Amino acid sequence: MRALTWHGKHDVRVDTVDDPEILNPRDAIIKITSTAICGSDLHLYDGYIPTMEAGDILGHEFMGEVVETGPGSTLKKGQRVVVPFTIACGSCYHCGKHQYSACDNGNPADTQDIGQEMYGQPMSGLFGYSHLTGGYAGGQAEYVRVPFSDVGPIVVPDGLTDDEVLFLSDILPTGWQAAENADIEPGDTVAVWGCGPVGLFAVQSAFLMGAHRVIAIDHFPHRLALAKRFGAETINFEESKTYEALMEMTGGIGPDAVIDAVGLEAHGFFVDNVVDQIKASLFLGTDRIHSIRQAIHACRKGGRVSMPAVYGGFVDKFPLGAFMEKGLTLKTGQTSVQHYMPALLNAIIEGQIDTTFLISHRMSLEDAPKGYKMFHDNQNDVTKIILKPDFAPSSAIAAE
Amino acid sequence: MTMAKDDAPATTSKIREVRAEEVAMMPLSKGDSLLGRTVTINRPRAELFAYWSDLTKLPTFMDNVERIDMLSNTRSHWVVKAPAGKTVEWDAIITDKREGELIAWASTEGADIPNSGRIEFRDAGDRGTIVTATIAYDPPAGIIGKVVAKLFQREPAIQARRDLRRFKQLMETGEIATASWTQKQLQEETA
Numbered sequence: 268m269r270a271l272t273w274h275g276k277h278d279v280r281v282d283t284v285d286d287p288e289i290l291n292p293r294d295a296i297i298k299i300t301s302t303a304i305c306g307s308d309l310h311l312y313d314g315y316i317p318t319m320e321a322g323d324i325l326g327h328e329f330m331g332e333v334v335e336t337g338p339g340s341t342l343k344k345g346q347r348v349v350v351p352f353t354i355a356c357g358s359c360y361h362c363g364k365h366q367y368s369a370c371d372n373g374n375p376a377d378t379q380d381i382g383q384e385m386y387g388q389p390m391s392g393l394f395g396y397s398h399l400t401g402g403y404a405g406g407q408a409e410y411v412r413v414p415f416s417d418v419g420p421i422v423v424p425d426g427l428t429d430d431e432v433l434f435l436s437d438i439l440p441t442g443w444q445a446a447e448n449a450d451i452e453p454g455d456t457v458a459v460w461g462c463g464p465v466g467l468f469a470v471q472s473a474f475l476m477g478a479h480r481v482i483a484i485d486h487f488p489h490r491l492a493l494a495k496r497f498g499a500e501t502i503n504f505e506e507s508k509t510y511e512a513l514m515e516m517t518g519g520i521g522p523d524a525v526i527d528a529v530g531l532e533a534h535g536f537f538v539d540n541v542v543d544q545i546k547a548s549l550f551l552g553t554d555r556i557h558s559i560r561q562a563i564h565a566c567r568k569g570g571r572v573s574m575p576a577v578y579g580g581f582v583d584k585f586p587l588g589a590f591m592e593k594g595l596t597l598k599t600g601q602t603s604v605q606h607y608m609p610a611l612l613n614a615i616i617e618g619q620i621d622t623t624f625l626i627s628h629r630m631s632l633e634d635a636p637k638g639y640k641m642f643h644d645n646q647n648d649v650t651k652i653i654l655k656p657d658f659a660p661s662s663a664i665a666a667e
Numbered sequence: 668m669t670m671a672k673d674d675a676p677a678t679t680s681k682i683r684e685v686r687a688e689e690v691a692m693m694p695l696s697k698g699d700s701l702l703g704r705t706v707t708i709n710r711p712r713a714e715l716f717a718y719w720s721d722l723t724k725l726p727t728f729m730d731n732v733e734r735i736d737m738l739s740n741t742r743s744h745w746v747v748k749a750p751a752g753k754t755v756e757w758d759a760i761i762t763d764k765r766e767g768e769l770i771a772w773a774s775t776e777g778a779d780i781p782n783s784g785r786i787e788f789r790d791a792g793d794r795g796t797i798v799t800a801t802i803a804y805d806p807p808a809g810i811i812g813k814v815v816a817k818l819f820q821r822e823p824a825i826q827a828r829r830d831l832r833r834f835k836q837l838m839e840t841g842e843i844a845t846a847s848w849t850q851k852q853l854q855e856e857t858a
Contacts, residue, residue: 287848292841339841356840360709360794375844376832380825392844402846412848415840 269656270324270408271635276314277643279325279636287404287412292339295416297350301429302329302406304635304642304652305437306463307577311397312639318381318398326654327352327394328436329406330429333420341417348420350413351604352437354392354403357418367391368601373415374401390601407635409656421608424616430623431615433653434464439622440607442468442528445575446476448598449524456480458513458522458565459499460558462490464625464651465575466528470499471620473526482516484509484558487647493624513565521567527576529558563589574599625651631658678703678801690803694762695773697781698803702824706831709795710838712788716767718838719786728833728843730857731826743772747780755779781805798834800827 272282287296305328310316330349333342342348354373355362361369373392374382378401382389392414395405404411413420423432442465449457457473459466462485473481474497483494484502491501502512513522559574563586566572572595590597614620627650630638638652677689678701686701708715718724722743726732733754736744741761749755757778763771763785773783784802791797836843847853 285849285851288850290845290847290850290853291843354844356836356844358709358839359835360707363709372836372840372844375846376829376836378846379832380829383828392846398846401844404846404848414844 268409269632270404271326271632271654272321273311273319273323273325274321277312277640279312279639281633281635282322284322284324284408287410289335289337290412291414292337293415293417294337295333295340295342295413295420296335297329297331297348297406297411297413297420298334299329299331299406299409299411299632299656300347301331301433302326302408302632302654302656303433303436304328304407304638304654307396308639309643312643316397316399318402320398320402323395323397323402324404324408324411325395326405326407326411327396328433328438329394329411330423330433330436331406331411333416334410336416339417342420342422347423349423349432349435349608350394350406350411350420351435351440351608352394352396353601353604354394354401354414355418355603355605356415357605362418365603365606367603367605369603378402407632407654409632419605421612423612427616428623430626430653432612432622434468434622434625435604435608435611435615437602437604438464439468439611439620440604441465441575441602442470443472443607443611444600444602445469445526445528445573446472446478448571448573448575448600449473449526450571450596450598451476451478451524453477454479455523456482456517457524457526458482458484458562459494459526459528460484460562461527461529461576462487462494463528466490466526467493467497467625468620469526469528469575470494470497474498475614475619482513482522489647490650493650496624497621509561510565517567521565521570523567524571524573525562525566526573527559527562529576557584560584560586563595566593566595568593570595572597575602577601626653628652629655629658631660632656633660634658676703676799677701689801693773693783693785693801693803694771695760695783696803697773697778697783698805700805701801701803702827703799703801704824704827704831705797705799706828706835707791707794707797708835708838712790712796713767715796715798715838716770716788718834719770728837729830730833742775757782798831800831802827 268286269281270284273279333344333346336342353368355367355370356372359371368391370391374389378398379389381399392401392403394403446469455478457478459469462483470481481499483499485491486505495501632654635654642649642652677685680686690696690701722735726734731748733746733748738744743759746754746756758775759772762773769787771785774781782804787799789797833843847856
């Protein structure tokens with residue numbers, strides 16, 4: 268089959284590799300119909316994520332058609348499914364509590380060592396995201412092997428397009444969980460740092476959960492315009508002083524809940540340029556400001572901090588004093604995708620959540636290397652690239 | 668007993684004497700180095716004990732053990748993978764067995780890698796069963812030392828931890844997780 272493979276920094280290629288096979292009873296093989304490039308894929312592209320190996324197949328946002336099943340799979344050939352990016356077994360203690368991203372068994376035994384050493388306990392496996400999370404082959408390919416196919420993939424009803432449901436795989440549940448972690452109360456003002464896909468879905472989710480106002484913070488005008496479309500007020504941190512603006516816009520109180528969705532593009536580890544961010548003082552209006560520090564600074568006393576943004580290592584200058592003195596609560600974690608999929612699929616069917624607005628480009632899987640470069644170079648206009656294995660090469664179509 | 672002992676398992680003790688005492692308490696104790704690893708498995712105690720009762724099944728999740736043959740009800744023969752396609756072998760006898768609770772073993776005289784240990788099963792309420800492996804072994808030098816390095820991936824506790832994780836996967840999910848995507852890769856991975 269053809270697959271997008273990683274070979275080093277800024278070097279991804281479409282190679283011919285072996286077709287996947289059923290290896291375990293609960294496996295299924297999916298023929299990919301749509302797969303997206305995630306912001307966090309750019310961290311692999313930029314070479315920030317350790318334990319990548321030449322030839323690794325990327326991609327953790329994908330969907331397709333079931334073409335083969337193991338004896339333990341509940342899927343049937345021909346079904347259309349969206350696959351969660353987290354690989355969870357459904358039968359361990361954590362899966363029983365719907366903490367799917369903390370699954371004990373999704374990550375192979377040997378690759379669990381790294382998480383055990385780094386974090387104290389290993390986390391679940393992920394598709395296409397380095398050997399820290401299992402080294403599973405991803406879905407930017409013609410076919411993919413999906414383990415635990417009886418608990419992960421969700422069957423898509425007829426009549427829904429790929430574009431409408433693809434983001435159930437990651438970014439929609441991640442944005443929803445971010446809003447849920449903010450424990451929103453009716454009448455709340457919620458501030459969201461970062462208007463990437465997860466931030467934009469967090470904006471929509473916060474309103475659905477009863478937020479009175481949502482204030483979105485970014486510096487890409489196009490992304491702020493998308494947030495405005497869903498009813499958010501905006502702050503462009505290159506034009507306005509974020510903390511001062513938030514205080515004035517909330518009557519001097521500060522937002523009731525704050526969501527850091529900036530590092531969210533990294534599902535991985537070692538958030539980009541931690542060092543740069545440490546150098547950026549909270550009070551200097553640089554464009555690389557460390558969003559979690561600013562969010563904690565702005566949050567009202569007794570407020571809630573939600574952090575879908577991914578951090579992998581250690582951070583310096585964490586404002587522990589402000590956190591303690593103001594009595595804040597922090598909730599965070601990788602997304603338990605399987606927990607949210609059924610309700611969010613329903614929200615899409617009911618028309619409560621719009622997903623297709625995000626898609627800026629569609630192109631052939633063969634053109635994926637071009638897509639990576641385009642996404643990397645222009646994050647204002649490129650909000651989401653969908654790769655279609657059945658498109659003819661070099662037939663890139665801008666969505667608008 | 669001159670020193671007050673805390674409630675932490677002896678396998679985690681920083682005090683040499685406490686560890687030595689634990690090893691000495693093992694029936695037919697073999698080996699000086701002590702390690703302990705615990706995992707909680709979301710399955711009933713009886714089911715996990717039953718799987719361990721048939722030693723010949725253990726190589727399913729113990730990657731470095733090629734096969735275990737039963738010579739009698741209490742005596743088994745272990746064939747363990749070594750570098751360059753070689754194997755090392757030893758006999759072990761069951762020194763204690765309590766239904767649903769514990770199996771203890773010790774290698775017999777002449778073993779390439781003298782070792783003794785026990786596996787214990789305790790109820791963990793709605794979390795299933797707590798499984799603890801306690802192993803004493805002699806880290807030999809020379810060519811056998813290299814075998815040990817392969818057997819235990821340099822750090823014996825790591826290999827025990829990996830084996831227990833695979834046992835947990837097998838019992839909880841019915842399969843052992845792998846990131847391979849072809850049969851060929853899977854065979855190379857477990858070779």
